[in-house]
Amino acid sequence: MPSLNRKEVPLWKGVSDGEWNDWKWQVANRIVTVDQLRQVIDIDDDEADAIGRSLGKLRMAITPYYASLMDPVDPRCPIRMQAVPTEKETRLGKADLLDPLHEDVDSPVPGLTHRYPDRGLFLITDQCSMYCRHCTRRRHAGETDKAYGDEQIKKGIEYVRRTPTFRDVLLSGGDPLTVDDDRLEWVISELRAIPHVDFVRLGTRMPVVCPQRITDKLCSMLRKYHPVWLNTQFNHPKEITKESAEACARLADAGVPLGNQSVLLKGINDCPYLMRELSQGLLKIRVNPYYIYQCDLSEGIEHFRTSVGKGIQIIEYLRGHTTGMAQPLFIVDAPGGGGKIPVGPNYVVSQSDRKVILRNYEGVLTVYTEPDDNQSHPEDLYHWEEYTARQRHLSREGLIKLFEGDLLSLEPAHLDRRERSKKGR
Numbered sequence: 001m002p003s004l005n006r007k008e009v010p011l012w013k014g015v016s017d018g019e020w021n022d023w024k025w026q027v028a029n030r031i032v033t034v035d036q037l038r039q040v041i042d043i044d045d046d047e048a049d050a051i052g053r054s055l056g057k058l059r060m061a062i063t064p065y066y067a068s069l070m071d072p073v074d075p076r077c078p079i080r081m082q083a084v085p086t087e088k089e090t091r092l093g094k095a096d097l098l099d100p101l102h103e104d105v106d107s108p109v110p111g112l113t114h115r116y117p118d119r120g121l122f123l124i125t126d127q128c129s130m131y132c133r134h135c136t137r138r139r140h141a142g143e144t145d146k147a148y149g150d151e152q153i154k155k156g157i158e159y160v161r162r163t164p165t166f167r168d169v170l171l172s173g174g175d176p177l178t179v180d181d182d183r184l185e186w187v188i189s190e191l192r193a194i195p196h197v198d199f200v201r202l203g204t205r206m207p208v209v210c211p212q213r214i215t216d217k218l219c220s221m222l223r224k225y226h227p228v229w230l231n232t233q234f235n236h237p238k239e240i241t242k243e244s245a246e247a248c249a250r251l252a253d254a255g256v257p258l259g260n261q262s263v264l265l266k267g268i269n270d271c272p273y274l275m276r277e278l279s280q281g282l283l284k285i286r287v288n289p290y291y292i293y294q295c296d297l298s299e300g301i302e303h304f305r306t307s308v309g310k311g312i313q314i315i316e317y318l319r320g321h322t323t324g325m326a327q328p329l330f331i332v333d334a335p336g337g338g339g340k341i342p343v344g345p346n347y348v349v350s351q352s353d354r355k356v357i358l359r360n361y362e363g364v365l366t367v368y369t370e371p372d373d374n375q376s377h378p379e380d381l382y383h384w385e386e387y388t389a390r391q392r393h394l395s396r397e398g399l400i401k402l403f404e405g406d407l408l409s410l411e412p413a414h415l416d417r418r419e420r421s422k423k424g425r
């Protein structure tokens with residue numbers, strides 16, 4: 001695969017190693033114009049016009065580091081496809097939605113989505129070091145290219161403080177690691193000082209698109225607030241470089257557990273063998289391949305969407321064929337705010353009250369025989385009341401109410417037959 005020698009690229013002539021390795025230099029010198037981009041990769045006039053037209057939808061900004069990974073001549077390069085706008089982004093698909101996951105709808109205060117019972121998504125900036133062309137949050141990403149102000153952040157922290165069911169907060173954006181160390185420490189320290197917040201998570205692409213951001217200073221700061229978890233987004237094996245591997249090693253050495261959330265993208269990574277290589281590569285750099293996301297219904301990204309079946313096929317090619325550690329969950333994030341739904345191949349083929357028929361990755365059918373006494377008696381477990389009382393207090397939403405007999409059925413808000421009986425009365 002051809003790659004660039006950054007010292008030969010006109011745009012970066014004379015840039016010292018010290019500057020190149022400084023994340024602030026990387027962010028300040030992002031590629032934001034077609035003229036700059038033309039000094040790095042070949043672009044014809046049609047492509048240049050298309051970039052101009054699509055910028056109204058989501059701004060372009062590419063760190064010099066990430067741009068240096070581009071194939072200068074091949075437009076199919078996965079780095080280039082994730083970073084360089086195309087005319088396709090100006091097209092609206094039939095199913096496209098501005099806020100497909102209802103993140104704004106489910107926000108009790110601006111920037112804080114409270115969807116699941118015990119956790120929330122906290123956006124602290126709309127800035128990213130690189131604006132991914134497939135971004136699901138493109139309605140906000142890059143809006144101001146700045147961090148959110150103190151007042152909004154304080155409201156989010158206050159909401160978490162007065163919501164005792166919260167156990168963890170996911171800091172995101174934009175990219176939360178575009179915020180400088182002092183401000184980030186302020187937010188994390190405020191959250192960790194709340195007694196019911198057990199840990200903080202960071203959702204960031206910095207290890208992939210600007211690994212220079214993962215400094216020893218940042219790692220020392222994060223160490224003070226453990227447990228701090230971090231999820232990043234490697235989408236292609238080409239993104240696993242010496243620099244990104246070193247950034248992940250610094251975080252892992254600082255005790256930060258690392259997970260990866262790939263997005264399944266047509267023309268970039270929609271191949272089961274490529275995804276197997278990515279999963280195996282991530283394990284080598286101590287990153288858990290945690291999720292593969294089905295691409296969301298956000299506006300202007302239909303050209304990146306694959307079938308759901310492609311994701312199921314990818315899981316089929318992983319399970320059994322490589323270590324269980326390399327198995328991500330394939331997730332469809334439900335449009336309308338229903339949350340993450342894991343989808344995969346079916347392994348339970350049939351079932352009676354005595355036998356379960358299962359199939360393995362080879363297609364072998366096998367039978368698991370249930371024990372003679374197949375009833376569990378959790379109330380007999382060691383200190384059962386204590387564990388149950390604590391967890392029941394945190395969450396008993398959804399199907400749990402059916403399991404525990406509080407409800408006979410879960411019904412949509414407007415069920416036609418209920419409406420009919422209301423009218424009749």
Ligand code: SF4
Nearest residue numbers: 128131132135174205
């Ligand atoms: S880093 Fe995340 S929020 Fe920023 S553009 Fe990429 S996907 Fe969107």
